[in-house]
Amino acid sequence: MHLKKFTVIAFLASMLIFFEYCSKNNGTNETTTGSLKPYLPNTPFNYNIIYPAYMGVTMNQDNNTPADNTVTNDGATLGRVLFYDKHLSKNNTINCASCHKPTTSFSDDIQFSEGFENSLTTRTSMPLLNIAFYRSGKMFWDERSLTLEQQVLQPIQNHIEMGLTLTELVDKVNALDYYPVLFQNAFGSNVVDSNRISKALAQFVRSIIPYQSKYDLVKQNLASFTNAEQAGEQLFLNAAPPGPGPALTCAGCHKPPLFVTSDPLGPFGLLDPADHGINNTDHFKVGSLRNIAVTAPYFHNGSVVSLQAMLTSNIPLHRVAPPDVQNLIAFMQTLTDQTTVAEERFADPFK
Structure with a gap:
């Protein structure tokens, strides 16, 4: 009887050693x-x-990447881990992807997102696609953040969303043993601070650029x-909306090929009389139309599903x-x- 128990224990121990060996030699760092x-x-x-040549001119003209934070592979890798790390919330339950889901093209599929204690945000989460090409660089629906580097830290500090102070954020990241090598690779030293966290997150988010849609194939003469x-x-491209109001085409606000504009536009305040947007003007940031078919609900208050x-709303x-x-x-x-946003480089590394 004792011999059988010993045999079973020895077998289980050998299997644990085997799986540990495999996990260290499967081409990944865990x-x-x-x-x-x-x-x-x-x-x-x-x-x-x-990217395809036809995108190049617009990408170069409208890119809001600062000279001191160009996208690097190691920087974006660190940003990817931070983006999906639930340690960046007060109770380790929320990450950036909780409100910007890769399955819905880095938007949220509900009107208002849930924070770390299940409270709701007051605006719809804005999709992150092509965030690098808002020429002004201003972020959020009301453009209250001047750069993406500033913006990425604000949800972490928000009392509804993630609930940390910057000091708490740095302390939590410092306590995790998988970050030193990532900071070393990205920045040349393993020092953790909020500036480096913001830069890495911004690099990852700026790199989410869809370019493999049917539209892109058509523009390269690969489809019709x-x-x-x-x-x-x-x-x-050509039709202005009927009735009174500005004679703007769709492309006047959502400019191909990136379908982004730098200019906030209104009057979208009529969607929510209590929210008046940028400087109380009823103007709100215009989002990219890339992947628009899979990023409902729409507008800053998620009121259109x-x-x-x-296209049949009362918005002029x-x-x-x-x-x-x-x-x-x-x-x-x-x-x-759906191809680009599903690539492993944008996926949750904790799964």
Whole structure:
């Protein structure tokens, strides 16, 4: 009987050693702290993709990346770990991806996001795609943050969202044994401070640039629009909304090929009389239309739940003649790129 027990114990011990050996030799670096394990490749992912030539001019003109924080592979890798690390919240329950879900193109699929104690935010989480190409660099719906580097630290300090002070943030990151080598690789030393945390997060977020949609294939002569999609593109580029109001086309605010503008636009305050946006002017930041078909609900208060509702709303700039609605929706659906946002370099490293 004792011999059988000994045999079982010896077998289990050998299996543990075997699995430990395998985990150290499967091409990944694994570090364990508590129940979380960031899995990272030995060679970092490439976060400096060569994008299609037709995107280049706009990307160069509108890029808000500061000279002292260009995207590096090691910097974005550190940012990726920070983005998904729940230790960055007061009670270790919330990370950046809780409100900017990769499954919904780094937006949230509910009207108001839940914070670390289940309280709700007062605005819809803005999608993060193409955040690098808001030329002014100002962030949030009301542009209260002047740079992305400033913006990424504010949800961490928000009393509803993540609930930490910057001192608490640095202390928590310092206490985790998988960060020293990541900071060393990204910045040349393992010193942790809030400035480096913000820079790494900003590098990761700026690197989320969709470029593999049907629209992109068409612009490279690798695919063709359907008749409805082609008609929708012409409407998008050339048709002003009917009725009174500014004679702006869709492209006047959502400029191809990145479908972003630097100029906040209103009047979206009518969606919520209690929220008046930028300097109480009823103006709000204009989001990118990339992946718009999968990032509902829409607008700063999440009050519109579908593209159909958006294009038939009472917002003057979004009025579309009824016969044109379906064609315009067909075109906007060609902007969906589920391939890029699903790449492992943007995925949760703790899974």
